[in-house]
Amino acid sequence: MSPIFYVLAVLTVAGGLAAVLLKNTVHCALALTVAFAGLALLFLNLDAQFVGFAQILIYIGAVAILVVFAILLTRGTETPQAGVFSRSWFVGLVIAAGVFSVLGWAVLQSARVLPQPSAIPSVTVHDIGVALLGRYVLPLEIVALLLTSATIGAVIVAMHEKGRPQ
Amino acid sequence: MLAAPVSTHSVPVIVDQAFVLFKDWLVSFLPPSWRPAAGVVLCVIAIVCVFPGLFALTTVFERKGLGRMQNRYGPNRVGPYGFFQPVADGIKSLTKEDVVPLNADVVVHFLAPLTLVVTVFMGFAVLPMGRNMVLANLDAGLLFFFSMSAATELSVFMAGWSSRNKYSLLGAMRAVAQMISYEVPLLLTTVAVVMIAGSLSLPKIVAAQSGYTGVFPHWYIFTPWGLASFLVFAIAATAETNRSPFDLPEGESEIVAGYHTEYSGFKFALFFLGEYLAMFSISGIGVTLFLGGWSAPLSFLNVVPSWFWFFSKVMVSIFVFIWMRGTLPRLRQDQLMNFAWKFVLPFTLLNLGVTALWRFMGEGWARWVVSSVILVGVYVFMGRVGMFKKHFGPRSYRYAE
Numbered sequence: 261m262s263p264i265f266y267v268l269a270v271l272t273v274a275g276g277l278a279a280v281l282l283k284n285t286v287h288c289a290l291a292l293t294v295a296f297a298g299l300a301l302l303f304l305n306l307d308a309q310f311v312g313f314a315q316i317l318i319y320i321g322a323v324a325i326l327v328v329f330a331i332l333l334t335r336g337t338e339t340p341q342a343g344v345f346s347r348s349w350f351v352g353l354v355i356a357a358g359v360f361s362v363l364g365w366a367v368l369q370s371a372r373v374l375p376q377p378s379a380i381p382s383v384t385v386h387d388i389g390v391a392l393l394g395r396y397v398l399p400l401e402i403v404a405l406l407l408t409s410a411t412i413g414a415v416i417v418a419m420h421e422k423g424r425p426q
Numbered sequence: 427m428l429a430a431p432v433s434t435h436s437v438p439v440i441v442d443q444a445f446v447l448f449k450d451w452l453v454s455f456l457p458p459s460w461r462p463a464a465g466v467v468l469c470v471i472a473i474v475c476v477f478p479g480l481f482a483l484t485t486v487f488e489r490k491g492l493g494r495m496q497n498r499y500g501p502n503r504v505g506p507y508g509f510f511q512p513v514a515d516g517i518k519s520l521t522k523e524d525v526v527p528l529n530a531d532v533v534v535h536f537l538a539p540l541t542l543v544v545t546v547f548m549g550f551a552v553l554p555m556g557r558n559m560v561l562a563n564l565d566a567g568l569l570f571f572f573s574m575s576a577a578t579e580l581s582v583f584m585a586g587w588s589s590r591n592k593y594s595l596l597g598a599m600r601a602v603a604q605m606i607s608y609e610v611p612l613l614l615t616t617v618a619v620v621m622i623a624g625s626l627s628l629p630k631i632v633a634a635q636s637g638y639t640g641v642f643p644h645w646y647i648f649t650p651w652g653l654a655s656f657l658v659f660a661i662a663a664t665a666e667t668n669r670s671p672f673d674l675p676e677g678e679s680e681i682v683a684g685y686h687t688e689y690s691g692f693k694f695a696l697f698f699l700g701e702y703l704a705m706f707s708i709s710g711i712g713v714t715l716f717l718g719g720w721s722a723p724l725s726f727l728n729v730v731p732s733w734f735w736f737f738s739k740v741m742v743s744i745f746v747f748i749w750m751r752g753t754l755p756r757l758r759q760d761q762l763m764n765f766a767w768k769f770v771l772p773f774t775l776l777n778l779g780v781t782a783l784w785r786f787m788g789e790g791w792a793r794w795v796v797s798s799v800i801l802v803g804v805y806v807f808m809g810r811v812g813m814f815k816k817h818f819g820p821r822s823y824r825y826a827e
Contacts, residue, residue: 287531287534290584313566314569316573316576316577317569317573320573320577321573321577321579322576325606328587385625386625
């Protein structure tokens with residue numbers, strides 16, 4: 261745990277908290293981007309270059325843009341008057357804590373069950389490619405199929421209906 | 427600009443490695459534990475000085491070149507032949523009042539130009555600008571470059587949204603929609619190069635193109651798939667940098683100046699700088715991927731230093747950008763989107779298949795014929811089908827007759 265880790269952790273958590281607590285929805289989206297960037301830097305801190313850069317490319321380059329587009333194209337950017345907490349915030353908190361504890365338990369268990377690698381493995385992009393198209397090719401294909409069907413669905417939703425003036 | 431052992435000390439090698447040797451000499455005054463960090467700092471200073479300097483020169487050349495194309499002089503008052511015009515412009519934008527709209531979101535309005543320039547500068551970190559001249563030789567360098575260029579989209583959005591101005595917001599939406607649409611073919615063309623070179627590391631991609639047949643180089647542009655990829659890359663790169671004919675986000679006849687309408691003074695200068703730096707970096711990546719990076723165009727020209735070739739190629743590509751700006755009219759929004767999704771994207775996907783075919787057909791002339799026939803045939807077919815649907819006829823005017 262280097263000091264850099266703590267700086268990045270504070271950045272990520274602060275971004276996440278700001279995304280929940282800020283009033284303006286676009287500010288929330290931008291704060292979420294800060295959290296994404298913090299996560300990417302954490303990956304880079306662990307020497308996981310590919311995952312870190314892919315995180316920036318996909319989450320900051322695509323997901324954040326999608327979020328702000330969705331905000332602007334739907335409800336506008338008006339700030340709510342009644343505060344940012346919905347009435348069911350306590351239920352949400354309980355569910356979030358439950359999910360977090362299950363995930364944390366799983367991670368801690370895996371650290372004990374799995375054999376510890378003696379040295380830090382140096383994973384290159386080449387290794388990731390070989391693993392993706394070798395051992396993990398079936399999950400990759402399933403994800404590809406899922407994404408293709410989602411794309412086709414999006415196109416069908418966006419298409420003009422026949423017989424109606426455009 | 428990592429140091430490498432220089433075996434021979436002939437004059438071309440010393441000139442070729444001049445900057446690397448100079449950096450090593452400067453660093454050698456420091457204690458050994460400081461040297462790596464000091465080397466990185468020196469490289470960053472070099473990048474931060476060289477590219478804005480090129481930007482200043484380019485603005486003069488662009489205005490003079492456009493002036494020549496439009497039968498006028500261009501800037502010719504400040505200094506000899508108007509070459510000190512960027513200095514005057516820089517002083518002007520530094521001393522101008524920084525106007526922030528009353529309703530603007532002050533923090534985001536302030537952060538937008540900064541994040542834009544910072545992310546654009548980051549892209550230069552992985553560009554190999556000469557033999558042994560790369561700041562960070564990352565294993566996933568290409569991915570790093572494109573993740574940084576994807577991050578600029580958000581700062582464009584921040585600029586447009588925080589200004590609280592209809593024109594700014596429309597310009598930002600246009601810019602982001604255009605950048606996302608053309609980012610897909612841009613990334614897919616680079617995938618073709620990665621498939622052949624077998625690496626995401628930019629110095630390795632340059633090394634893969636460094637051979638010569640006779641005197642002619644093994645650049646990827648001289649293969650059927652490489653030429654097709656390069657053309658698509660050039661189109662998509664023009665759209666990514668919002669340059670004419672893809673400058674709809676700044677279409678002055680429709681939306682004033684797009685996302686930087688409400689920026690003045692030095693913040694506007696930063697947007698201007700960011701646009702030109704993005705041009706340099708995307709040209710640099712195009713040169714690295716398709717035009718052999720820093721390698722010489724003919725084998726006997728290798729005595730000329732490698733950094734000279736890199737910067738020459740980048741400046742030629744900048745010249746083409748300026749040339750197109752002086753030549754082509756602006757696209758319409760629907761043309762822009764139709765072109766991206768209905769022509770460029772399918773063609774790029776096909777080109778990926780052709781690249782795979784090229785990779786597995788092995789050496790020989792057969793793969794040249796097969797891949798050329800597929801690419802040209804599909805290009806002609808798609809063009810014909812697209813034209814057939816359009817029903818081009820005599821132009822009709824609604825109001826002008």
